[in-house]
Amino acid sequence: MATLKLTDVGKTYGGTVEVLKHINLDIKEGELIVFVGPSGCGKSTLLRMIAGLEKISAGTLEIDGDVVNDVPPAQRGIAMVFQSYALYPHMTVRENMSFALKIAKQSKDEIDAAVDRAAKMLQLEDYLDRLPKALSGGQRQRVAIGRSIVRDPKVYLFDEPLSNLDAALRVATRIEIAQLKEKMPERTMIYVTHDQVEAMTLATRIVVLANKGVAQVGTPLELYERPNSEFVAQFIGSPSMNLLKGEVVSTGAQTRVHLGNDGVAFSDYPTTEADQGLQVKVGVRPEDCRIAKDGDFYFYEGKVDITEALGEVTLLYFEAEMGQDPVIAKLPGVHSNMRGQTVRLTTESDKVHLFADGVSLHYREGTPEPENA
Amino acid sequence: MxxxxxxxxxxxxxxxxxxxxxxxxxxxxxxxxxxxxxxxxxxxxxxxxxxxxxxxxxxxxxxxxxxxxxxxxxxxxxSLFNRSGEEFIGLGNYYYLFAEDGFRVAVFNNFLWILFVPAAATFFGLIIAELTDKLSWGNLAKSLIFMPMAISFVGASLIWKFVYANDPDIGIINAVRDSMGLSPIDVLQIPFWNNFFIMFIMVWMQTGFAMVILSAALRGIPEETVEASILDGANPFQIFFRIKVPQIRSTIIVVWTTITFLTLKIFDIVYTMTGGNFDTEILPSYMMDYMFRDDGRATAVAFVIMLIVLPVMIWNIRQAQREA
The missing domain is CATH 1.10.287 (Helix Hairpins)
Known part of the structure; x- marks a missing residue:
């Protein structure tokens, strides 16, 4: 029902402190876009700019083709769910949910119908006459969502809606939000989180924000399988992707890279002859690591420092030099007896990522742009 | 030593x-x-x-x-004894008081004070707290408005005696009247309304107190609830009266009741402004009329004042405890 277009959007405070710059985004109708990024990257600020709670310092924001930079928040057709729920403490659940419609001077019948519909959708019917303080955290968040639904906005904004909930509730509410989205497939939603699982499971596309700008936009699997930079590679996925120094020794459709300690890696990232001798970073996700058999090629050899048995998988942390991130391998099953052993790691060539100067070789100029960007 | x-x-x-x-x-x-x-x-x-x-x-x-x-x-x-304290007269002092015109005027005026002063001071305090909150010079304005709190009641009365003075060269009210060609009047002698001119001194003094407490309470309101109401389409008036004020309701009540019993104890302002003449007497100043002359009646008035204060006090303590 609504498309959003951000063109060269920027935010500066007091004319000098730049928080965001050159943000370009095209959001299609019915998408669920997730903004992720490290703390302080401006993801909440960007959301608040879309909401109209923060002024847009540069660029334009269009909703359905109309520039809304100077349109008051209430007339943008958006609703926002806050991290702290932001329920009106002196109003009952029903009053909270009907406030916007009362302000809009809708008739009592219309208001009651809208509230009852939303309450039914969120199973809040039994709580309509309670005050927010008599509700649990999960119920409060449902009321906050209900308050948005009642207004029937074109765009829903969620600002870290689950971060105040405990782990079990967070999973349950996450699934509820996913179901809500399915019930309203034509509604556009923008969701800010720092939780990767939320981002990966909810998003149709993820926007990774870093360094005041957009680092990469793509579907969750695109970001996971083909990150465009070291930053995105390490930000998406947990534990983070291992990055090791290496040198390109043979080029072509498959690239061969030599690492220290006789390590060798083959990557499906194509290279040209000009890349011969290029210093690169080799990226392998912990979950893609396997233990190399004798005689196999291996890209890393190290002594296991710590093991963490999580049941279905075991994390191996290898000894690292001071100040360096240890290489981590995530192996299926239980391997608690591997501590102190020297192990060689290998992987498949389609799981080896190559970065030069922080940028993925896959997205270099001359290589085709990924779709949907 | x-x-x-x-x-x-x-x-x-x-x-x-x-x-x-x-x-x-x-x-x-x-x-x-x-x-x-x-x-x-x-x-x-x-x-x-x-x-x-x-x-x-x-x-x-x-x-x-x-x-x-x-x-x-x-x-x-x-209060159950006569003026010399020697003869027991039961509730005789009370009978006398309730039959006396001066006492009835004082009770009536006292209720005017209780209704008007706390309401006006709390209202002005609330409005000023909200208006000065976002101003760059808001803190300066607040300090100026708070200042009368530091003046003694007698001092404040003196200041307002000048403001209300009959002489157009001194009193601002009569200066304004004079510039419009009207003859000077003594506002303290206008029946009934003179009470409000005196009460306004108390309002002037207590607005600062209300403002400081309510300003702190307003800042304690979660900003998100205000932002949510902006998104819900509320205009500034609706945000203030339907979102902010209800959230600080208990603080407003505490401020209101606190000013109420400050008001019930006031006698200095009336005493210095009119001495209780022109039907401006209130209970404490009425009590002063009998003090040292007829302690039986004076203590009877004191007891009546206490009975009036008591319910307000209980309410105030309850609210303050609920707050905590």
Whole structure:
């Protein structure tokens, strides 16, 4: 029902402190876009700019083709769910949910119908006459969502809606939000989180924000399988992707890279002859690591420092030099007896990522742009 | 003996006396009254534990009783006697008061004060707190508005005597009237409305108090609730009256009631402005008329004032406790 277009959007405070710059985004109708990024990257600020709670310092924001930079928040057709729920403490659940419609001077019948519909959708019917303080955290968040639904906005904004909930509730509410989205497939939603699982499971596309700008936009699997930079590679996925120094020794459709300690890696990232001798970073996700058999090629050899048995998988942390991130391998099953052993790691060539100067070789100029960007 | 040594000695005797009392009374309880070494030592220990809090509370209860409860009871008792205090006349003083015109005027005016002053001071305080919140010079404005709080009631009355002065060269009201070609009037002599001119002095003084407390309360409102209401389409008036004010309701009540019993105790303003003439008497100043001349009637008035304050006080304490 609504498309959003951000063109060269920027935010500066007091004319000098730049928080965001050159943000370009095209959001299609019915998408669920997730903004992720490290703390302080401006993801909440960007959301608040879309909401109209923060002024847009540069660029334009269009909703359905109309520039809304100077349109008051209430007339943008958006609703926002806050991290702290932001329920009106002196109003009952029903009053909270009907406030916007009362302000809009809708008739009592219309208001009651809208509230009852939303309450039914969120199973809040039994709580309509309670005050927010008599509700649990999960119920409060449902009321906050209900308050948005009642207004029937074109765009829903969620600002870290689950971060105040405990782990079990967070999973349950996450699934509820996913179901809500399915019930309203034509509604556009923008969701800010720092939780990767939320981002990966909810998003149709993820926007990774870093360094005041957009680092990469793509579907969750695109970001996971083909990150465009070291930053995105390490930000998406947990534990983070291992990055090791290496040198390109043979080029072509498959690239061969030599690492220290006789390590060798083959990557499906194509290279040209000009890349011969290029210093690169080799990226392998912990979950893609396997233990190399004798005689196999291996890209890393190290002594296991710590093991963490999580049941279905075991994390191996290898000894690292001071100040360096240890290489981590995530192996299926239980391997608690591997501590102190020297192990060689290998992987498949389609799981080896190559970065030069922080940028993925896959997205270099001359290589085709990924779709949907 | 030099005053310093005297002071030090007093402190030593006072503190030493307290320690001695607590230690000695505790010792007596444990060793002489309920010793823990006879056959029923378990029972004795339990009994001593039950008595001990009262033992330790006794000095405080005694002091409070002496200085707070006794005066109330004593005043009531005194109000049952005639002016010399020799003849018991029952409720005679009260009968006299309720039959007297001056008393009825004072009660009526007092209710005007209770209704108008707290309402006006709280209202102005609230509006100013909200308006100054976002201003760059808001803190300066707040300090100026708060300043009258620091002036004594008599001092404030003097200032307003100038404002209300009959002479157009002094009083601003008459200066304005004069510039419009009207003859000067003494606002303190206009029947009924003169009360409001006097009450306004109290409002002027208490607005600062209300403003400071309410300003702090307004800042305590979660910003998200305000933002949510902006997104819900509320205009600034709706945000203020439907989102902000209801959230600080309990603070407003505490401020309101606090000003209410400040108002019930006021006598200086009326005393200095009109001396209770021109039908501006309120109960405390009415009481002053009898004080030292007829203590029986004066204490009867004091008792009536206390009865009026009491419900407001109870409400105030309840609200303050709920707040905490």
């Amino acid at each position: 030099s005053p310093i040594i005297q002071g030090i000695l007093t402190i030593i005797i006072g503190v030493g006396g307290c320690i001695t009392y607590f230690y000695a009374s505790n010792w007596v309880l444990d060793h002489l009254i309920f010793p823990a070494r006879t056959d029923d030592r378990g029972r004795n220990i339990n009994r001593a534990t039950m008595v001990r809090p009262w033992l330790f509370l006794f000095p405080a209860i005694f002091a409070l009783g002496l200085y707070l409860v006794y005066p109330v009871v004593g005043s009531f008792y005194r």
